[in-house]
Amino acid sequence: MITTMINNHLSVIQEASSRGISPHKLENVIPDKRPCITLVTRAVNITADSWNKALSSTSLIHFINTTSLADEIVDNLLKPRYPLGEIEKIIKLPYIESIYKKLKKNLEKDYTSRHNLTFADWLLDVLSYISIYGFDRVGMKDLLQTVSSMSSCRETEAQYPDLCVEDRAKIIRLWSMPYLNIKNISVFKQYNIVKESLPFIDIYEEANEMLGPLVFNQIFPAFHQSLVISTNKEALLKSIRVLLNELDSNISTHYFKEIFGDNENIVLDSEIHKLSRNITEHSSKDVYSMIYGENSLxxxxxxxxxxxxxxxxxxxxxxxxxxxxGFLRLILDDRARELYHDLDVNNLLFKEEFQKIVNLNTLNNKNLLTISSMKYREGNLDLLNPDIPLTFDEFCFLHGKKKINIDFYYTLAKSFNVEARLKISRELPDLSTVKDLYQTTEELFEALVALVSIKPVKQWINEEQIKLEDAKDFHYLKMLLVPHRFRKFQSSVKRGSDVDFILNEKELLSVADNLDEAKLLFVEQNEACRFVLNKIEVTPDFIQKYKGNIVNFYEKGLCNIFQKLHNSSSYDKKMLLNLNLITKAELSGKLSEIKFAEEDFELEIGLPVPSHVISEWVKNRTTSTKELNIQETFDYESTLRLGEYPVSTCLHWNSGSYSQCLLSNFDTNKKILLAKNRRGNIVARAIIRLTKGSNNFVLNKSIKEKKLRFKDVEAQPEQDTLQKVKPKEELVLFLERCYTSMNGKSALGMRKKFVKLAIEKSKALGAKLIIADGYAQEGILELQQYTKENYFIFVSYSKNGYQYLDSLSGQASESNEGKYMKAKVIFLKERNDQPQIDLTLQERRTS
Structure with a gap:
């Protein structure tokens, strides 16, 4: 039996060899197909894949036996991923050799083996296309160019082979149609748009025939889109055919041009259906009057x-x-129409998610004005539940909030009406700041609901008489949510940092008799605190006296900044001594004493400064809007973090290229304007500088060795006897460049507030206001008459050695302080009639 099997196998090998099938190819021929080799009557050199196809069909075996086509062409006809029935049809075509040669010449320039679609696949596609469509609209040259374009599209390679033969031919036809304008479509979208069009190729050809290529090419994008988005394509196609076939061609062309005239317009199914039902009127009037009636809204x-x-x-x-x-009637109002017209495509109003959540019929002019200033940010709408409708006020409140606050708002909806839950939620901070009090958000929400069900948070705070210094909203809420954690230390809780300390240092509090003792233990044990205290060389009495301030300093992250600056290669011994003295003053609550030492005004600015000017300069002015709080400040943390918030700048304490200039902002003549949003986050800042200036060049006289420096708050009063400098020219207040994380109208509005506050400050000081030329942007100074001119500004003396002149030259050192610099700045014309300090008179008085 084994001998018989071997003989049979050898016989098959010999038979295959005589037909051009080598043993290696034979191994790849399906065993069941091998007996059919005896039906082949001549030797043909084709691949094993082609033999598998050929030996599966008597028609293909007959083709191999009788064809005069070269073996190479036969091989390419048989091996593509085509059904046998399709190949059997194609091999009967009379022009195969001619097509093969032309296609090979056309594709060989840029076709490589990396393609998923082989040359053989494209050969059969072209032959199939010709067998179905012939050359009625596309010549051979155009057909080959189309195939070349398709073969270079990667998306075609990925998906096209899975289509049936008929659809592949349709794809080629669509690709070549002028109305599709394939060259103007992104290469990443070409195939998908063509594939989208497959179900509609018949209606495209009908419309192209009836309306003419010129019109159909123009309206195609909107025509195509209307079919793609239709929910009942069969009914829509039926109505379109009514318009195409049952109307005079001029009337139908007029209708289609009107309704599909803009590439980006959507055309509703209902519009086509209504128009097709009104064709008996045969009118060329406005298409919308035909659809909706001239008297309709x-x-x-x-x-x-x-x-x-x-x-x-x-x-x-x-x-x-x-x-x-309701919304349509609103748009008929002139003001609403104007507001609507000004909304850009990215406005929230045009997002489907918004339209699901907020009933457009409830909107009014005020709402449109509000939404015009609201920014769309990717992902914000996803946080809202599209299945729960909201009033516009609710949406405005929740938009941009964190998910935890939004989820809690939905929780409130189970027990409170809209007005009540808005009131409750507006009094709550970012709930992620208190979620660590509970293991799950469900537990947090349950506790919050129980709390506010009794009375609102603000009422709780007032009635419990909780008063804290330097506290955020979340500090108060923590005390209300877990009152048992504070009961033992109730009388000792004075600051927001006390709340954090009690919640964070449970172990220390368990071994201490009171809060003061626990703080002292913390300061003594904490490595970061010890680093600061060792560097500033304070006594045990100092630590005992100011332990609360030290803990607060640590919890603000200031110990880390202090340590980074001490380890910075940019800081020399003098700067580090300054840092130590400033920090010691901050911890003892005496920063203002060393910053505003009265004698330092004259030494830094270069002229005697009256006491009423000093009083005004020390005072911090503030102004508020619904969204922002604008404040003048000189506090330690804001000054150290100048280059960190609201955006990172060259003054950043850790990474800034001019970080060595940072401490100069503690000089007597420098303060900061800050803008904070409702959450207390810094969104803008600018430096204001009190100095002197002149319209004319002032000769820089030589100055004796400068001894200006920060004081030691624990030193004896006889220190710091300093060199006086004669006054020059006029006192000026310089508003420097603004840094902000805001943009658009919000940023402009904030800068206007900075300018307004600077105007008020300069009037109170009796100083001439000069403003960095960046504020001359459109709209910022719209209410002020101003000019932009060159002016000489005095570079004041600094205790730090290096200072940063933001709107002047950048870094300045001791070598160029005490001199005038020329700069282009803005003067507000209304300042001309304001009283200013006359330095000439000052000189007379002092002499």
Whole structure:
């Protein structure tokens, strides 16, 4: 039996060899197909894949036996991923050799083996296309160019082979159609758009025939999009065919040009259906009057949308379809129409998520004005539940909030009406600041609901008489949520940092008799605190006396900044001594004493400064809006973090290229303007500088060795006897460049507030106001008469050695302080009639 099997196998090998099938190829021929080799009557050199196809069909075996085509062509006809039935049809075509040669010449320039689609695949696609469509619209040259374009599209390679033969031929036809304008479509979108069009190729050809290529090419994008988004394509196609086939060609062309005229407009199924039902009128009047009737609200709105952008028209059409008559009536109002027209395509109003959440019929002019200033940020709408409708006020409140606050708001909806839950939620801080009090958010929400069900948070705080210094909203809420944690130390809790300390240092509190003792233990044990205290060389009495301030300093992250600066290669011994003295003053609550030493005004600025000017300069002015709090400040943390918030700058304490200039902002003549949002985050800052200036060049006289420096708050009063400098020219207040994380109208509004506060400050000081030229942007100084001129500004003396002149030259050192610098700055013209300090008179008085 084994001998018989071997003989049979040898016989098959010999038979295959005589037909051009080598033993290696034979191994790859399916065993069941091998007996058919005897039906082959001549030797043909084709691949094993092709033999597998050929030996599966008597028609293909006959083709091999009788064809005069070269073996190479035969091989390419048989090996593609095509069904046998399709190959059997194609091999009967009379022009195969000619097509093969032309296609090979056309593709060989840029076709490589990396392609998923082989040359053989494209050969059969071209032959199939010709067998179905012939050359009625596409010549051979155009057909080959189309195939070349398709073969270079990666998306085609990935998906096209999975289509049936008929659809592959349709893809080639669509790709070549002028109305598709394939060259103007992104290469990443070409295949997908063509594939989207497959179900509609028949209607495209009908429309192209009836309307003419010129019109159809123009309206195609909107025509295509309307079919793609339709929820009932069969009914829509039926109505379109009515318009194409049952109307005079001029009338149908007029209708299609009107309704599909803009590439970005959507056309509703209902519009096509209504138009197809009204064709008996055979009118060439406005297409919307045919669809909706001249007396309808929809016609009144859509008839006058020619000045609107397509995305604005599209929303109105959706409102027509969904019966949003209230919103449509609103748009007929002149003011609302103007506001609507000014909204850009990225506005929240045009997002489907917004339209699901907020009923457009409830909007009014005020709401449109509000939404015009709201920024769309990717992901914000995803945090809201599209299945729970919100009033516009609710949406405005929740938009931009963190998910935990949004989820809690939805929790409140189970027990409170809209007004109540808005009031409750507006009094709450970012709930992520208190979530660590509980193991789960469910437990947190349960505790919060129990709390506010009794009375609002602010009422709790007032009635419990909780008063804390330097506290945030979350400090108060923590005390209300877990009162048992504070009961033992109730009378000792004075600051927000006390709240953090009690919650964070449970172990220390367990071994201490009171809060003061626990703080002292913390300061003595904490490595970061010890580093600071060792560097500033304080006594045990100092630590005992100011332990609360030291803990607060640590909890603000200031120990880390202090240590980083001490380890910085940019800081020399003098700067580190300054840092130590300033920090010692901060910890003892005496920063203002060393910053505003009265004799330092004259030494830094270069002229005697009256006491009423000093009093005004020390005072911090503030102004508030609904969204912002603008304040003048000189505090330790804000000054050290100048280059960190609101954006990173060259003064950053850790990474700034001019970090060595940072401490100069503690000089007597420098302060900061800060803008904080409702959450207390810094969103803008600018330095204001009190100095002197002149309209004319002032000769820089030589100055004796400078002895200006920060004081030691524990030193004896006889220190710091300093060199006086004669006054020059006029006292000026310089508002330097603004740094902000805000943009657009919000940033402009904030800068206006900075300028306004600077104007008020300069008037109170009796100083001339000069402003960095960056504030001359459109709209910032719209209420002020101003000029931009060159001016000489005095570079004041600094205790730090290096200072940063933000709106002047950048870094300045001791070598160029005490001199005048020329700069282009802004003067507000209204300042001309304001009283200013006359330095000439000052000189007379002092002499």
């Amino acid at each position: 929809a016609y009144e709105v859509l008839h006058s949308t020619k000045e609107f952008e397509p995305y604005q028209v599209n929303l109105l059409k959706r409102c027509v379809e969904s019966g949003k008559k």
